[in-house]
Amino acid sequence: MTPDIRPLVAGNWKMNGLRGALDQIKAMAEGVKGPLSEKVEALICPPATLLYVATALCDDSPLLIGAQDCHQDVSGAHTGDVSAEMIADCFGTHVIVGHSERRTDHAESDALVRAKALAAFSAELVAIICIGETGDERKAGKTLDVLKTQLSGSVPDEATAENTVIAYEPVWAIGTGLTPTTQDVEDAHAFMRKELVARFGAAGSRMRILYGGSVKPSNARELMGVLNVDGALIGGASLKSADFLAIYGAYEELTA
Numbered sequence: 001m002t003p004d005i006r007p008l009v010a011g012n013w014k015m016n017g018l019r020g021a022l023d024q025i026k027a028m029a030e031g032v033k034g035p036l037s038e039k040v041e042a043l044i045c046p047p048a049t050l051l052y053v054a055t056a057l058c059d060d061s062p063l064l065i066g067a068q069d070c071h072q073d074v075s076g077a078h079t080g081d082v083s084a085e086m087i088a089d090c091f092g093t094h095v096i097v098g099h100s101e102r103r104t105d106h107a108e109s110d111a112l113v114r115a116k117a118l119a120a121f122s123a124e125l126v127a128i129i130c131i132g133e134t135g136d137e138r139k140a141g142k143t144l145d146v147l148k149t150q151l152s153g154s155v156p157d158e159a160t161a162e163n164t165v166i167a168y169e170p171v172w173a174i175g176t177g178l179t180p181t182t183q184d185v186e187d188a189h190a191f192m193r194k195e196l197v198a199r200f201g202a203a204g205s206r207m208r209i210l211y212g213g214s215v216k217p218s219n220a221r222e223l224m225g226v227l228n229v230d231g232a233l234i235g236g237a238s239l240k241s242a243d244f245l246a247i248y249g250a251y252e253e254l255t256a
């Protein structure tokens with residue numbers, strides 16, 4: 001955690017969550033009500049098909065709802081795509097951009113991720129900009145170089161502590177059960193903090209930097225306790241309300 005930064009615990013459902021999954025969102029919406037919600041933000045990003053109904057379910061809950069991607073344009077002939085304005089129209093508050101699965105499956109470049117983040121800002125959404133090294137890059141000792149390049153290429157100059165969240169997700173840790181050591185996480189987050197402060201000044205010192213990659217209830221407290229780790233971006237463990245709420249609850253002691 002970083003002193004004076006309100007952490008964000010975010011779930012990315014990816015292409016999971018058929019209709020019955022709304023019961024999980026209902027349970028999460030109930031579970032995050034309470035004193036901890038003053039100190040820690042909670043967000044779920046279901047597939048776009050569930051956005052509207054999910055925001056309706058969270059009407060009287062502090063649980064926020066976001067999307068997993070957006071097109072860089074407001075509207076137009078882009079079959080199958082969803083714009084940031086459309087997400088805002090469904091009362092979504094956040095959008096993930098540049099997830100490594102999008103970078104790989106759809107060949108998304110840093111420049112495109114930056115354009116998507118700008119589209120999010122225009123729609124008054126918070127952009128969660130994902131960066132992270134592959135296993136090969138890590139083995140080659142290039143982790144910090146990759147983070148530097150992705151930060152400078154994917155994060156727009158217009159980024160502020162309010163409209164931007166950085167999510168560090170080592171690609172090799174996603175869905176594998178593997179995590180970096182806490183020292184490696186601390187080093188990577190300290191490096192990103194330094195880069196953000198150098199570029200954005202005070203805003204960079206307040207921008208949230210999440211860790212993502214095999215976060216689960218059993219390792220959440222240790223990972224979230226690391227300096228400059230301002231929350232989590234959770235994949236698999238965010239599909240079940242009990243696991244998501246356990247990770248959220250890990251902040252009970254950390255914020256006490």
Ligand SMILES: O=C[C@H](O)COP(=O)(O)O
Nearest residue numbers: 012174175213214235236
């Ligand atoms: O966006 C979430 C990440 O890709 C992490 O996924 P995971 O928690 O299943 O490893």
